[in-house]
Amino acid sequence: MTDGIQEHLPHRHPFLLVDRILEREPGVRVVAEKLVSYGDPILQGHFQGRPLVPGVLMIEMLAQAGGFLETDSLTGKAIFLAGVQDARFKAPAFPGDRLRLEVLSEGSFAGMMKLAGTVSCEGRVLCSAKLMVKKVGP
Amino acid sequence: MSDLKLEVKEMIIQRLKLEGMTPADIDDQAPLFGEGLGLDSIDALELVLGIEQTFGVKIEDEAAGMQAFKSAEALATYIGQHRTA
Numbered sequence: 134m135t136d137g138i139q140e141h142l143p144h145r146h147p148f149l150l151v152d153r154i155l156e157r158e159p160g161v162r163v164v165a166e167k168l169v170s171y172g173d174p175i176l177q178g179h180f181q182g183r184p185l186v187p188g189v190l191m192i193e194m195l196a197q198a199g200g201f202l203e204t205d206s207l208t209g210k211a212i213f214l215a216g217v218q219d220a221r222f223k224a225p226a227f228p229g230d231r232l233r234l235e236v237l238s239e240g241s242f243a244g245m246m247k248l249a250g251t252v253s254c255e256g257r258v259l260c261s262a263k264l265m266v267k268k269v270g271p
Numbered sequence: 272m273s274d275l276k277l278e279v280k281e282m283i284i285q286r287l288k289l290e291g292m293t294p295a296d297i298d299d300q301a302p303l304f305g306e307g308l309g310l311d312s313i314d315a316l317e318l319v320l321g322i323e324q325t326f327g328v329k330i331e332d333e334a335a336g337m338q339a340f341k342s343a344e345a346l347a348t349y350i351g352q353h354r355t356a
Binding site: 215243246 | 311313315316317319320323330332333336
């Protein structure tokens with residue numbers, strides 16, 4: 134689905150980093166996509182003449198995809214990144230890449246959730262990390 | 272030290288990567304959070320997952336956590352009472 138992304142996440146251009154949801158089982162697993170383009174504003178400066186997606190943005194993509202593990206919309210609320218563990222950046226992402234964002238819930242306690250995430254492109258893993266996120270708001 | 276208490280302390284050290292600490296460094300009675308070991312809410316989730324994986328015991332909510340995380344001894348007692356194996 135591409136409809137409903139802006140209804141679910143409070144993020145907006147230029148920081149909305151999820152383009153499509155492919156699979157979604159709230160509380161368990163989400164698979165989403167982000168299409169990388171020369172038009173992405175961040176690539177103008179990272180780097181001059183050699184655009185590639187910053188690793189920290191791949192972490193952010195996983196966090197945003199993780200927002201879809203929540204059943205209810207997050208607009209008017211927020212999910213904050215509370216921790217990152219075991220992050221690995223194995224290869225960069227370039228304009229034209231279709232990034233697959235796969236996020237699994239490892240469990241939650243007292244409003245804090247742990248996610249295992251992988252960014253891949255054409256079957257190749259570019260980034261993997263565990264994220265701790267905390268939902269805040271009504 | 273009882274075997275379970277020792278196992279619990281080893282799990283805490285390993286799961287939270289408390290490098291340089293040994294089970295003997297963790298006081299039986301000291302609170303795990305706040306002043307004692309000084310753990311935070313991220314550590315709490317990590318411990319909940321570790322307890323589930325290592326001992327097969329679920330800490331369902333914050334009320335159960337309040338009881339279980341009072342001290343290393345309280346946690347060992349909690350696990351002993353809820354463990355099925």
